[in-house]
Structures are given as C-alpha cells and as structure tokens.
Amino acid sequence: MASVESILQFIVDRPGATANEIADELDMAANDVQSRLAQYIDAGKVKKDKKRIEGGREMLVYFPGQSLVNEVDGVKRIVTLAKRPRPPVADSERATPSEFTFGFFSDGSLSIGKGNKDIRLTRAETSQLLEFLDCINIEKIAAG
Known part of the structure; x- marks a missing residue:
C-alpha cells in the first residue's frame, strides 16, 4: 500500500x-x-x-x-503523465532551440521565451495555464 x-x-x-x-x-x-x-x-x-x-x-x-x-521537497512536477498518444509533429513545424524555450522551476513558476520576448509566470499563473491546457482536446486540434 x-x-x-x-x-x-x-x-x-x-x-x-x-x-x-x-x-x-x-x-x-x-x-x-x-x-x-x-x-x-x-x-x-x-x-x-x-x-x-x-x-x-x-x-x-x-x-x-x-x-x-x-x-514537500520543494520540487513540483508540473508536467503530468500523458494518458493518450500525441500526434507526431512534422520537422518543419518544430521550433529550433534558439527560437523557442521554456522551463519549469522548483518554485512552480514557468518561463516561456521566443526570440527576444520572455514571459515568466508565477506559480498561480502556471497552475491556471496548465488547468486550461488540460481541458483542451489536443487530438481534435491537431487533426484540424
């Protein structure tokens, strides 16, 4: 148990x-x-x-x-385990590492960057974003 x-x-x-x-x-x-x-x-x-x-x-x-x-140990695992297979992304659709970056931090915050723009979300904002993303039907969007 x-x-x-x-x-x-x-x-x-x-x-x-x-x-x-x-x-x-x-x-x-x-x-x-x-x-x-x-x-x-x-x-x-x-x-x-x-x-x-x-x-x-x-x-x-x-x-x-x-x-x-x-x-708790201070490390919050933000990414949840996937229960469904994700559709493959074509190489032409992938961003190069220098174009798009993101990172989760142990304090629960999230940083997203593209080009010369950078956004840092607080723990609460990160939770709101993840709750929203969890509600999206990825398969339906990716098929369209």
Missing part, C-alpha cells in the same frame, strides 16, 4: 486529482485515500472540493495547501 507521503506528493504534483486517480496511480484502493488524508484535511494541508462529472455526479478532488507545498 502507498505511503501517506507518496499520496501527499501526488497531490502536490497533480492538484485537482480525484481519489480514483490517486488510487490508480499509487496502486491502492480509492476508499483508503480519504481515510489516510483525513488528518491532513483537518489540518488544512490538503483541501478537498467537489467536481461535477458526466451524468451530474460529484466527485471529490484534492488540492495541496501552501503549507503542504512548502513541506
């Missing part, structure tokens, strides 16, 4: 995950997730919210509190 530390790390790495997603990834039963997180929820280190899914059902989703993010 997964340790509480691995569950907490997963929530920091993938905010908004459901108990089923956590259980699937950590090879444990979904009903164990809530019980193992109870003291952290009571302490405010983990926040839970309800998310409406298809069919009108609500599921609990978990988010890290700032104190939990500070306690």
Whole structure:
C-alpha cells in the first residue's frame, strides 16, 4: 500500500486529482485515500472540493495547501503523465532551440521565451495555464 507521503506528493504534483486517480496511480484502493488524508484535511494541508462529472455526479478532488507545498521537497512536477498518444509533429513545424524555450522551476513558476520576448509566470499563473491546457482536446486540434 502507498505511503501517506507518496499520496501527499501526488497531490502536490497533480492538484485537482480525484481519489480514483490517486488510487490508480499509487496502486491502492480509492476508499483508503480519504481515510489516510483525513488528518491532513483537518489540518488544512490538503483541501478537498467537489467536481461535477458526466451524468451530474460529484466527485471529490484534492488540492495541496501552501503549507503542504512548502513541506514537500520543494520540487513540483508540473508536467503530468500523458494518458493518450500525441500526434507526431512534422520537422518543419518544430521550433529550433534558439527560437523557442521554456522551463519549469522548483518554485512552480514557468518561463516561456521566443526570440527576444520572455514571459515568466508565477506559480498561480502556471497552475491556471496548465488547468486550461488540460481541458483542451489536443487530438481534435491537431487533426484540424
């Protein structure tokens, strides 16, 4: 069974995950997730919210509190594991390394650069961007 530390790390790495997603990834039963997180929820280190899914059902989703993010090793894995294959990008569509750069930092910020322009997003802005990108149907866009 997964340790509480691995569950907490997963929530920091993938905010908004459901108990089923956590259980699937950590090879444990979904009903164990809530019980193992109870003291952290009571302490405010983990926040839970309800998310409406298809069919009108609500599921609990978990988010890290700032104190939990500070306690965890300080390295937040922003990139999530892909569940679907990505369409190949033609070489002519790829940017050369000098044209386009990006980087994730341990404080949760993101830097994006193209040419002589550079944007640095805060942790909150990075989270908003990733939530937005996660909602996009990449296959539909890439096929078009």
